[in-house]
Amino acid sequence: MYQIKAKIILNKKIIPEHYKICLDAPEIAGEAKPGQFVHIRAREGYDPLLRRPFSIHKSQGEKIEILYKVVGKGTQLLSRKKIGKKIDILGPLGQGFKVNPGLEKVILVAGGIGVAPLYFLAERLAGYTHWKAEKGSKRQSIINDSSINKNQLDILVLLGAETKEKILCLEDFKNLNVKIEIATEDGSESFKGLVSDLFFQLLSKESQVNLVCACGPALMLKRIAELNYRYKIPCQVSLEQRMGCGIGACLGCTIKGQTGYLRVCRNGPVFEADEIQWNEI
Amino acid sequence: MYQIKAKIILNKKIIPEHYKICLDAPEIAGEAKPGQFVHIRAREGYDPLLRRPFSIHKSQGEKIEILYKVVGKGTQLLSRKKIGKKIDILGPLGQGFKVNPGLEKVILVAGGIGVAPLYFLAERLAGYTHWKAEKGSKRQSIINDSSINKNQLDILVLLGAETKEKILCLEDFKNLNVKIEIATEDGSESFKGLVSDLFFQLLSKESQVNLVCACGPALMLKRIAELNYRYKIPCQVSLEQRMGCGIGACLGCTIKGQTGYLRVCRNGPVFEADEIQWNEI
Amino acid sequence: MSSESKKNIDLSVRLGRITLKNPVLVASGTFGYGEEYAELINLNELGGIMVKAVTLEPREGNPPPRLAETPAGLLNAIGLENPGVDVFLKEKLPFLRRFQTAIIVNIAGEKEEEYLRLAERLNQVKGISALEVNISCPNVKEKGLIFGTDPEQTFSLVKKLGEITDIPLVVKLTPNVTDITKIAQASQEAGAEALSLINTVLGMSIDVETRKPKLGNITGGLSGPAIRPIAVRMMWQTFQKVNLPLIGMGGITDAEDALEFILAGASAVAIGTANFIDPKTALEVIEGIKQYMQVKGIKNFKDLIGWLK
Amino acid sequence: MSSESKKNIDLSVRLGRITLKNPVLVASGTFGYGEEYAELINLNELGGIMVKAVTLEPREGNPPPRLAETPAGLLNAIGLENPGVDVFLKEKLPFLRRFQTAIIVNIAGEKEEEYLRLAERLNQVKGISALEVNISCPNVKEKGLIFGTDPEQTFSLVKKLGEITDIPLVVKLTPNVTDITKIAQASQEAGAEALSLINTVLGMSIDVETRKPKLGNITGGLSGPAIRPIAVRMMWQTFQKVNLPLIGMGGITDAEDALEFILAGASAVAIGTANFIDPKTALEVIEGIKQYMQVKGIKNFKDLIGWLK
Ligand SMILES: Cc1cc2nc3c(=O)[nH]c(=O)nc-3n(C[C@H](O)[C@H](O)[C@H](O)COP(=O)(O)OP(=O)(O)OC[C@H]3O[C@@H](n4cnc5c(N)ncnc54)[C@H](O)[C@@H]3O)c2cc1C
Ligand SMILES: Cc1cc2nc3c(=O)[nH]c(=O)nc-3n(C[C@H](O)[C@H](O)[C@H](O)COP(=O)(O)OP(=O)(O)OC[C@H]3O[C@@H](n4cnc5c(N)ncnc54)[C@H](O)[C@@H]3O)c2cc1C
Ligand SMILES: Cc1cc2nc3c(=O)[nH]c(=O)nc-3n(C[C@H](O)[C@H](O)[C@H](O)COP(=O)(O)O)c2cc1C
Ligand SMILES: Cc1cc2nc3c(=O)[nH]c(=O)nc-3n(C[C@H](O)[C@H](O)[C@H](O)COP(=O)(O)O)c2cc1C
Ligand code: FES
Numbered sequence A, B: 001m002y003q004i005k006a007k008i009i010l011n012k013k014i015i016p017e018h019y020k021i022c023l024d025a026p027e028i029a030g031e032a033k034p035g036q037f038v039h040i041r042a043r044e045g046y047d048p049l050l051r052r053p054f055s056i057h058k059s060q061g062e063k064i065e066i067l068y069k070v071v072g073k074g075t076q077l078l079s080r081k082k083i084g085k086k087i088d089i090l091g092p093l094g095q096g097f098k099v100n101p102g103l104e105k106v107i108l109v110a111g112g113i114g115v116a117p118l119y120f121l122a123e124r125l126a127g128y129t130h131w132k133a134e135k136g137s138k139r140q141s142i143i144n145d146s147s148i149n150k151n152q153l154d155i156l157v158l159l160g161a162e163t164k165e166k167i168l169c170l171e172d173f174k175n176l177n178v179k180i181e182i183a184t185e186d187g188s189e190s191f192k193g194l195v196s197d198l199f200f201q202l203l204s205k206e207s208q209v210n211l212v213c214a215c216g217p218a219l220m221l222k223r224i225a226e227l228n229y230r231y232k233i234p235c236q237v238s239l240e241q242r243m244g245c246g247i248g249a250c251l252g253c254t255i256k257g258q259t260g261y262l263r264v265c266r267n268g269p270v271f272e273a274d275e276i277q278w279n280e281i
Numbered sequence C, D: 001m002s003s004e005s006k007k008n009i010d011l012s013v014r015l016g017r018i019t020l021k022n023p024v025l026v027a028s029g030t031f032g033y034g035e036e037y038a039e040l041i042n043l044n045e046l047g048g049i050m051v052k053a054v055t056l057e058p059r060e061g062n063p064p065p066r067l068a069e070t071p072a073g074l075l076n077a078i079g080l081e082n083p084g085v086d087v088f089l090k091e092k093l094p095f096l097r098r099f100q101t102a103i104i105v106n107i108a109g110e111k112e113e114e115y116l117r118l119a120e121r122l123n124q125v126k127g128i129s130a131l132e133v134n135i136s137c138p139n140v141k142e143k144g145l146i147f148g149t150d151p152e153q154t155f156s157l158v159k160k161l162g163e164i165t166d167i168p169l170v171v172k173l174t175p176n177v178t179d180i181t182k183i184a185q186a187s188q189e190a191g192a193e194a195l196s197l198i199n200t201v202l203g204m205s206i207d208v209e210t211r212k213p214k215l216g217n218i219t220g221g222l223s224g225p226a227i228r229p230i231a232v233r234m235m236w237q238t239f240q241k242v243n244l245p246l247i248g249m250g251g252i253t254d255a256e257d258a259l260e261f262i263l264a265g266a267s268a269v270a271i272g273t274a275n276f277i278d279p280k281t282a283l284e285v286i287e288g289i290k291q292y293m294q295v296k297g298i299k300n301f302k303d304l305i306g307w308l309k
């Protein structure tokens, strides 16, 4: 975990309201794992007061990339930041996706901007970038360099969006040579409906799924979690909650887990679906 | 009095910490009189919360110009505004300098950034731009176009600055063909000392001064006012005070006058020196 | 949405015997006696104007500086500067009466006696919709205790005022108390027509360079967005404890802010500090409330009051 | 200025029997039990750590959402989530004890009995510099009245605690009262070693789209720069009425903010919400106070306390 002033290498709109920002953050890039996030100070002063959390979307060499949607003051300020300026970020934070060696088939389900951490995960799973061994971490089961390559692993990515125009990262995923299915709410591309409905449809066809990883709106995740519970497929979800400190100290970002409250920033943001009390969401 | 969104035509540093901003503000430019000010919102949002007042430095055609010094958050934000953007301004506000026809000799005393309204006044006095007749105003004695020209009036401008490098508007004044004397605190140019000391020195030489107009730090104005009181020369000063509304409604910007509190924004910012209770300053 | 449907929206609201054409007022002390703002906005569009505090005798007010900015807030210590009720009636009220908007006169004093004589003086005056009783002043008689922090003093004052005047009484509550609902209940029992809340929160700020307080009066009242969460909380608490119409204020800068108060129980809102920042705020809030009602399919403003889930 | 003169500056300060190497602490509930921030800053540099509230039994805390942002402020309703005193002693305190900094344990409860048993439990424990008595919780026995709003309950609680424990007691005052100096005086008479102020200001915020309160608990505590003027005012009022050392907090984000409290009478300050925004804040405040002392030619921090003109 580091607090650094990261230089902005790139900050551009990719589709309306959606931006990519690339930051020079060697310390963070060096340690980042898929599913972890950074806590960004959108500007000095009091307005807004708090940092804003964003999943790490890509991490390569000394750089990290964030994919973000403008929804309020903080993200708007971020979208106006100029290349060359520095911003204050804390990271990498939280627990990422936990992937065991020996997987055969993984489904990644992305709802809207929820695709951000899943691309990072897909890239690592597909073997294009490498997992780093963790120094002295208590984390149990992380794939290491040698235990994975793209031939062994069957990766299916489900991308959900409102309309065809709002599908994110399609080209990026194509470059990974993973299987891709698309759901649009208005039917303007492929499956018409919610990505969770598409997932439900596919579940009947797909066999031997070892793991489902999902990120998106809370209600989508709830639905995915229920389906996986029904089909007994291990499932990990990346959750969101309003954050204060972002590092586990304030107990502000909790959600109800099976055994009490869990801190999204420290115990998550990625949780096993069955750790969560979904009826409280 | 208008509230308008004025487009920024120019915003540039002229010497360290000092900027000029030129705004497209036809309504305000049309009515502005020397000594009046505008109330500017440095940015949307809460930080800073209030508008900031600035004297009108120039007013020509449809444009007004502000000369400002960066001293805190508001002025810093202003200095970063880009050409082409719009800012929210209220103006023209307050009472300006009151100049009677038939003057022969006027001395303008400027301390630092206090020069801002005095240049506008000098320009009008020198006849280069014209006073507009006021529509339905109760203001008593304003010079009109015909009653003044540069040949009749002897204008002496005293410019005070910390150092030679910090002298403001010298070229502008030279172009008006007015007499100029300079005082620098470190003696790096001309008279060494405060501009009020220079003024004191000159008073013994100059005779028949009809009016002194001054703007600058409060203590300088106090000194100038005392001297003029002693020499019985009519004197007008432009004062500052923290402002809320800027239009006379909140009673937040008062200073002690001879007959009670005066609102700097409405009764001033230009006052006859003998209206003010200087011992309270 | 069509302008048709906007026309069908009814923004009028009654606060006891006070009728407002819309629920957006401007708060006392932030709008003077209307004269200055009349040059910038159409006062006829306002739900009402709560004028700057009037006292029996002229008051000079506090020494400057009277204002200091704080994070998202404004400290003020004006000290009730005003020309006194006689000048108010002669020079200020006639101007205000020209407009089609409710005129609510804020009255203040340091002794019960002063309030009572003020009320007498105003009782027969035409064109006053209500008196707003500013009980945030220290009671010089009772050892400087602020009237509005003591339920008994509040009850006694409001009761006596009601006996003197027929003009509806709006009691303005101070937030500087342990339990605002106690003062609210005392006001209700004493016969208040409505309550307005909140007045400013007592604060202080220091210039560490000069080592002096930033206000001439040392302490002052905090207003602006900084205090909004406090004001909304007090609105919600008060709404649950009294049956009077409530006028909400404290840090409102836009329609969304105003709606927080309304959903929490306010029958009307007042714009204070935001007038200084943008004189159009009140008009924009009226527009924004209309839009919200359209989107939510609500026709009568009344149905928004206390609509919190 | 030379680093020589910086070395001569003495930042240490005594609060009764509590000695701090410098006057900058971190506030309870904003720094956990130090573990997380230890990864980002050197805890040895802090004047002290006021740990998250500990209760007798584990507490689950309030339903989410627990945080909401407001203008220059933060609303929180954590609800005293903590693992209970036993786990605190076994798993949290040993870590904290490793550092050369004062450890102040914030204790909370709903009944007097709970506080007293907590104090008993902590009495013989090594490595605790003081107990900070959080009296902002509702007293379930006395109809939910907040302990800290009632001078008598405060007196009784602090008196009894003092009879049970030798550890210095710091009473933490709530700002949600009509007159904070009354509670301060009651604490002094009951034998408090020092006072800390202020806890959060009760607030509320509403999401007008969903029409629901932004906090799961409906109301919460407001902290951050928004409340600073309120906190500075209460510091100044309290400094004039009691003879105890005071720890100031409420919206401190930099040395200038901290100095406002110190000039108003604080012997030490605590950084709360600002830790979330910039974990280095406390260290920067220490540096900034040093610089101020250099510029003003003050060698002993003590001479700054209450230095207001
Ligand atoms: C672990 C984590 C990872 C995230 N990763 C990404 C990402 O990769 N890309 C991305 O675009 N966004 C991501 N988010 C969401 C992002 O943090 C918010 O969109 C951002 O904080 C909004 O800030 P704002 O000031 O623009 O909006 P605000 O003005 O603060 O809020 C605008 C609206 O968004 C809602 N909102 C804001 N923050 C949150 C939140 N944390 N949880 C739920 N609702 C919220 C508000 O209630 C409000 O309705 C992530 C959030 C978390 C907790
Ligand atoms: C009628 C009038 C005309 C003015 N004309 C000009 C002008 O032409 N050019 C120019 O550069 N400035 C002018 N000023 C001053 C200008 O308004 C302030 O410098 C500005 O408001 C500072 O804002 P800030 O946010 O940058 O500084 P802040 O952060 O608000 O303050 C920085 C420092 O400046 C002091 N300060 C700020 N505002 C005032 C004020 N109004 N009076 C006294 N002290 C203050 C503060 O106490 C603080 O020490 C004028 C002021 C008035 C009242
Ligand atoms: C400069 C100023 C002057 C005020 N004067 C009065 C007053 O005379 N009488 C009164 O009852 N309230 C007065 N108030 C309080 C406001 O009416 C209002 O209750 C308070 O400012 C909270 O609203 P706001 O945050 O929107 O400003 C004044 C407030 C300000 C800022
Ligand atoms: C998230 C959060 C949790 C808090 N928890 C506690 C607590 O457990 N005990 C306590 O006495 N104060 C608690 N506080 C109050 C702070 O210690 C402090 O008094 C208050 O936040 C004001 O300081 P600030 O504005 O610098 O944050 C908490 C504050 C916050 C923001
Ligand atoms: S944000 Fe503070 S504990 Fe998660």
Ligand code: FES
Pocket (backbone or CB within 6 Å): B242, B243, B244, B245, B246, B247, B248, B249, B250, B251, B252, B253, B254, B263, B264, B265, B266
């Ligand atoms: S700033 Fe409001 S009266 Fe002058």
